[in-house]
Amino acid sequence: MEPSIIDGNANLSAQQDTLNFTENTASVKTMSYGIGTPASSHRNVATFEDVPQTEILPPLTLVEVTNGQPVVPAGKELVFVSDVWVSGVVKKVAGIR
Amino acid sequence: MIMRTPDNTARRFMTMAVLTLIVTLSSSNELAAQQKPLAFKENTELSPNNAVRYKELADLYKQQIADKDKMDQAALTRNRLMFLAIDQIDLNFYDFQKNTRKKRALLQTVLDVLEIGAKTAISITNGDRAKTLIAEGLGFLQLSRAAVDKNFSLRETQILFNKMVTKRSQVLGSILTNSVKSAEQYPFELALVDVINYYKAGTFEGALENLNIDTGAEANQATNNLEEIKVATRAELETSVLLRATIASLFKKLAPANPPAVREEARKQLKAGLKAVPELLDGLTPDEVDQLQDDELDRVYRQVRQKLVRDRDKMKTLINALREEN
Numbered sequence: 001m002e003p004s005i006i007d008g009n010a011n012l013s014a015q016q017d018t019l020n021f022t023e024n025t026a027s028v029k030t031m032s033y034g035i036g037t038p039a040s041s042h043r044n045v046a047t048f049e050d051v052p053q054t055e056i057l058p059p060l061t062l063v064e065v066t067n068g069q070p071v072v073p074a075g076k077e078l079v080f081v082s083d084v085w086v087s088g089v090v091k092k093v094a095g096i097r
Numbered sequence: 098m099i100m101r102t103p104d105n106t107a108r109r110f111m112t113m114a115v116l117t118l119i120v121t122l123s124s125s126n127e128l129a130a131q132q133k134p135l136a137f138k139e140n141t142e143l144s145p146n147n148a149v150r151y152k153e154l155a156d157l158y159k160q161q162i163a164d165k166d167k168m169d170q171a172a173l174t175r176n177r178l179m180f181l182a183i184d185q186i187d188l189n190f191y192d193f194q195k196n197t198r199k200k201r202a203l204l205q206t207v208l209d210v211l212e213i214g215a216k217t218a219i220s221i222t223n224g225d226r227a228k229t230l231i232a233e234g235l236g237f238l239q240l241s242r243a244a245v246d247k248n249f250s251l252r253e254t255q256i257l258f259n260k261m262v263t264k265r266s267q268v269l270g271s272i273l274t275n276s277v278k279s280a281e282q283y284p285f286e287l288a289l290v291d292v293i294n295y296y297k298a299g300t301f302e303g304a305l306e307n308l309n310i311d312t313g314a315e316a317n318q319a320t321n322n323l324e325e326i327k328v329a330t331r332a333e334l335e336t337s338v339l340l341r342a343t344i345a346s347l348f349k350k351l352a353p354a355n356p357p358a359v360r361e362e363a364r365k366q367l368k369a370g371l372k373a374v375p376e377l378l379d380g381l382t383p384d385e386v387d388q389l390q391d392d393e394l395d396r397v398y399r400q401v402r403q404k405l406v407r408d409r410d411k412m413k414t415l416i417n418a419l420r421e422e423n
Contacts (some may be wrong), residue, residue, distance in 0.1 A: 001403050001406075002323070002324070003323055004323055004325065005324070005325040006326050006328070007325070007328055010328045014329075017328075017329045017330075017331060018326055018327075018328050020329075020337070021329035021334045021337045021406075022326055022329075024334075024337035024340060024341040025337045025341070025402055025405050025406050026402045026405070027341065027344075027398075027399060027402055043325075045323065046326075052348075053344055053345060053395060053398060054345050055345065
C-alpha cells in the first residue's frame with residue numbers, strides 16, 4: 001500500500017484508531033509514522049507493508065514520549081519513535097505493538 | 098650475506114612506492130587535456146577576458162542607451178556585453194571543474210599506488226616482523242583513505258557539479274529568452290541580475306542552495322501527491338477488526354493441508370464476497386470472479402481491501418456477504 005497522510009489535528013487516540021483501522025482493512029502493518037512536509041501542513045505520513053491476509057497482528061499503540069526513550073513493555077515491540085503532529089502540536093510519539 | 102631487517106624492508110617498500118608514484122604521475126601528462134585556444138587568452142584582442150574590449154562595449158552601450166534612436170543597437174550591445182560576461186563565467190567554470198577533478202584524481206592515484214605497493218611488499222617480503230610492520234602501515238593507509246573519502250565528500254562533489262550544470266542550463270535558457278527583449282524592457286542592469294544568477298549557479302554555495310530548494314520542493318510535491326486517510330471512528334475500527342478476522346479465517350481454510358471440501362467452500366465464500374462489491378473490482382465480471390485461482394483471489398482481495406480504506410460504506414456489505422455464506 002502506498003504511503004498515506006493522516007490529519008495531524010486529530011488527537012493521538014483518533015490517529016491510533018486510524019492506523020489500526022488501515023492495518024485491519026488493507027491487511028498491512030505500519031512501518032513508519034511521522035510529520036510530513038511542509039512541516040507547517042499539520043500532516044503526518046504513514047508508510048505500510050503488506051502482511052499475509054491470514055495474519056492478524058496485535059494492534060498498534062501510540063504513546064507520547066515525554067522524556068528520553070519510550071518504555072516498551074515486555075513482549076512488545078517498538079515499531080517507531082518519531083515527531084508526530086498531535087492535535088496540531090508536534091510531539092515525540094512511539095508506536096508499540 | 099645481506100641481512101633483511103625490518104628497517105631495510107620498510108625503506109625498500111617506500112622507495113618502490115615513491116618510484117611507482119613518480120612514473121604514474123609523469124605518464125599522466127600524456128593524457129593532459131587539449132590546450133586552450135588563443136581566443137581564450139587575456140592578451141588576445143577578441144578574448145572574452147580582454148578588459149579593454151569589455152570597456153569599449155560598455156562605453157558604446159552607455160552612448161546608445163542615452164539616444165532614443167539607437168535603442169535597437171543598444172539591445173544588441175547589451176546582449177554582447179551579457180554574453181561576454183557569460184563567456185568569462187563559462188571559461189572560469191570549466192577551469193574550476195577541471196582543477197577540482199584533477200585534484201581528486203591525483204589524490205586517489207597517490208592512495209591507489211601506496212595501497213598496491215604495500216600489498217605487493219607484504220607478499221614479497223620475508224620475515225614476520227617486516228610483514229607485520231607493512232600490514233600495519235597498510236591498515237593505517239586504508240583507514241586514512243576512508244577518512245579522506247568521507248571528509249572530502251568526493252561523491253557529494255560530483256552531485257554538486259551535476260546540480261551546477263543543470264541550474265546553469267536553466268538560467269542560461271532564461272537569459273536567452275530575455276535577450277530578444279528591447280533595451281527598455283530588459284536593460285543591462287536587469288540582465289546583470291540574470292548573469293549574476295548564472296555565475297552563482299556554478300558555485301558550490303549556489304549548488305548547495307539549489308539542491309536544498311529542489312529537495313524540499315520535491316519532498317513537498319511527494320507529500321502533496323499522497324492520499325489522505327480520513328480519521329477512523331471507533332465504529333469503523335470495530336468493523337475493520339471483524340473484516341480482518343472474517344477474511345483471515347477464510348484464507349486460512351484455503352491452505353492445502355485442509356480437506357478439499359473445506360477449501361472449496363472457503364473459495365466460494367470469498368468469491369461471493371467479491372461479487373457483493375462489484376464497484377471495487379475494476380471491471381471484473383462475476384464470471385471472471387468464478388474463474389479466479391487462489392493466488393488471484395489473494396491479489397484481488399488485497400486490491401479491494403485497499404480501496405475499502407477510503408470507500409468505507411462497502412465494508413459491511415462485504416462482511417455480510419462473506420458471513421451469509423457461512
